[in-house]
Structures are given as structure tokens and as C-alpha cells.
Amino acid sequence: MIAPFRIDTTTPKHAISLLDWHSDDIESLFELADWIAAQPPAVLPNLVPGAVIGCCFYQNSTRTRLSFETAARRIGGTSVGFADAATTRAGDFFAESLEDTIQVIGGYTDLLVLRHVDDDAGDRAAAVSPVPVISAGTGEREHPTQGLLDAWTISRHLGSLAGASIGFVGDPACRATRSILIALCALGITKAVFLPPPGCSVQLDEEAVMAAHGVKSFEVDNAHDLLKEVDAVSMIPFELPDFHVPAARRDPDAAPLDERYVFDRRLLSTVGAHVHVVHTGPRTEELTADSTGLPNVHYFEGVRNGVALRAALIARLLRQA
Numbered sequence: 001m002i003a004p005f006r007i008d009t010t011t012p013k014h015a016i017s018l019l020d021w022h023s024d025d026i027e028s029l030f031e032l033a034d035w036i037a038a039q040p041p042a043v044l045p046n047l048v049p050g051a052v053i054g055c056c057f058y059q060n061s062t063r064t065r066l067s068f069e070t071a072a073r074r075i076g077g078t079s080v081g082f083a084d085a086a087t088t089r090a091g092d093f094f095a096e097s098l099e100d101t102i103q104v105i106g107g108y109t110d111l112l113v114l115r116h117v118d119d120d121a122g123d124r125a126a127a128v129s130p131v132p133v134i135s136a137g138t139g140e141r142e143h144p145t146q147g148l149l150d151a152w153t154i155s156r157h158l159g160s161l162a163g164a165s166i167g168f169v170g171d172p173a174c175r176a177t178r179s180i181l182i183a184l185c186a187l188g189i190t191k192a193v194f195l196p197p198p199g200c201s202v203q204l205d206e207e208a209v210m211a212a213h214g215v216k217s218f219e220v221d222n223a224h225d226l227l228k229e230v231d232a233v234s235m236i237p238f239e240l241p242d243f244h245v246p247a248a249r250r251d252p253d254a255a256p257l258d259e260r261y262v263f264d265r266r267l268l269s270t271v272g273a274h275v276h277v278v279h280t281g282p283r284t285e286e287l288t289a290d291s292t293g294l295p296n297v298h299y300f301e302g303v304r305n306g307v308a309l310r311a312a313l314i315a316r317l318l319r320q321a
Helices: 023-038 063-074 098-106 121-128 144-158 175-186 204-212 223-229 301-319
Strands: 054-056 076-081 111-116 132-138 165-169 191-195 217-221 232-235 276-279
Touching: 023 175, 023 301, 054 098, 054 175, 054 301, 063 076, 063 111, 063 132, 063 223, 063 232, 063 301, 098 111, 098 121, 098 301, 111 121, 111 301, 121 132, 121 276, 132 175, 132 301, 144 232, 144 276, 144 301, 165 223, 175 191, 191 223, 204 217, 232 301, 276 301
Parallel strands: 054 076, 054 111, 111 132, 165 191, 165 232, 191 217, 232 276
Antiparallel strands: none
């Protein structure tokens, strides 16, 4: 049985930036993700039988890479690729260009998933790829599947995003936050409340997106005040690495996170008991482990949802390619 979902020929061939996706495209994708999440495993291999997905990860990943690989297998495909560019000709003496690597692996596969340290890597890949390309995070620019995943998870709990107030915890300049904000604005939120680290602020391009959708925004300086203002919260790690390098290490001597930015079980079960919380992962001090199990904290649910959402995106792009 093939999933009954719409194919809109205007939907972009690639998933590089959510600025290229309209609300109808996103909502249709969510419908398919809902369908996939509800199906018994035996049904799913009929979606893209025999498809080969190329996963090109020039940067470390756990959830994104493994959920893409799992998604490919769940819906009848398989995956090839690399998790470390150092094992390829791109990372050794030859330093093969991204463009050549994409054309080589695109010649073997039906769809490519790319995570890269360069901001423009997604566009460069899409320009030369013989098959659809999905960005799994490129430099500081965007992380579209994380944006779609968080928006879908939140919408499943709120019922609708129209008129919702959403909190954003962490550096607004982060690629994941940018994509999450773009998706949520497209789907009708009306208020964005930011809790950024000291010295960080909303970027001009993000302000332009909110203005285009009529979304009001402001900042607060502590978790308590944020929770009083919103229906849901999207979090990223409060301390971020340099996304322009393949792997970065945390400073072992870093000071503990200021309590103003900590969302723990006590706070999320009292002031924030009505607020749904998602986190891109990996969680650090901003979302404490003791919050696991609270009905409004969807950390591991979001991880699981990543398979269905990315499976839906793979199927959507392959079925219209």
C-alpha cells in the first residue's frame, strides 16, 4: 500500500533552506509524517522500495545521521556514505572538492543528505547534484530538517500553530534556531520570545522573516519569565561549538550555567506545567535530566519523531523527482 499524500509539483526539488518551502508544502509533509508514524512497520517498505540514500557527513552527528539512515531503511531503501570526511578523498591528500564528491556519490544514489562546515555547501551541492539534496546542517546557515522536526513535534501537541506563542532558548544565530523560526513563522505563530545567552541576539534575517509574517518578538532574561509568556519552547544547547569545523570540544573548565537559564523539573512542573518543551539535542545544563518523564517535556519523543519526519521528506522528494 502506498501512502496517500499529495505531490505538489511546485515543491522545491531540494531541502536546503526552509525559505524555499511554503506553508502548504510543510503541512503536506507533516500529514505524511503523521501517516508514517501511525503505520505498522510492514507497510512502510512500500514507500520507496530499493531507493539508495547517500549520507555525506563532513561534520559530527548522532541524531540527524542515524535517523536519516534509519528512515531510509524503514521505508524500503538503504543508505551509503560516510560519517567522517577523513575516510574519503575529500579529507586526504587529494582534497576532492565538494562539487566533485557530490557528483560522484550522486551518481550512485537516488538522493543525497549533506552535513557540511561551509555555510554555502547546500547551495553548491544542489547546483551540481544529479539527485535531490537535503541539508542536514550547513555551517551557521540552516538545519532545515531540525526546523521541520521541532515544528512538527510542537504542532502535534498544540493541535495548531496558528496564533501560538513560542519561546526560543539559546543563541538565535544558531542554524537550528533559524530553521525552526522560519518553519514556525510560516505555520502561523504570532509571538516569539527569546532567551539568548549574554551577547547573543536575534539576527537581521530572522527579524525580516518575523516581520514578513507579522510575528511580534521580544527577549527575556530568565527561564521563569519565558515560561509565563509561551505555549511551547524550542531549545538548543546553551553552549555551542564552532559549526565551521568538523568536530569541536567543550571547554572542560567552563563555569556552570547561570541558574537563570536552567529549565529543571521543579520549574517545568510548576510555572511551566502548561508549556510543551522540545530540544534539538544534545541537551546540556539548560534542560536538566530530571525533567525526563514530565508529560510536557518531549526530548526523547523528538528524537523518535526524527525518523518519521525524515522518512516523510525522503519519500516526498523521491516520489516527485
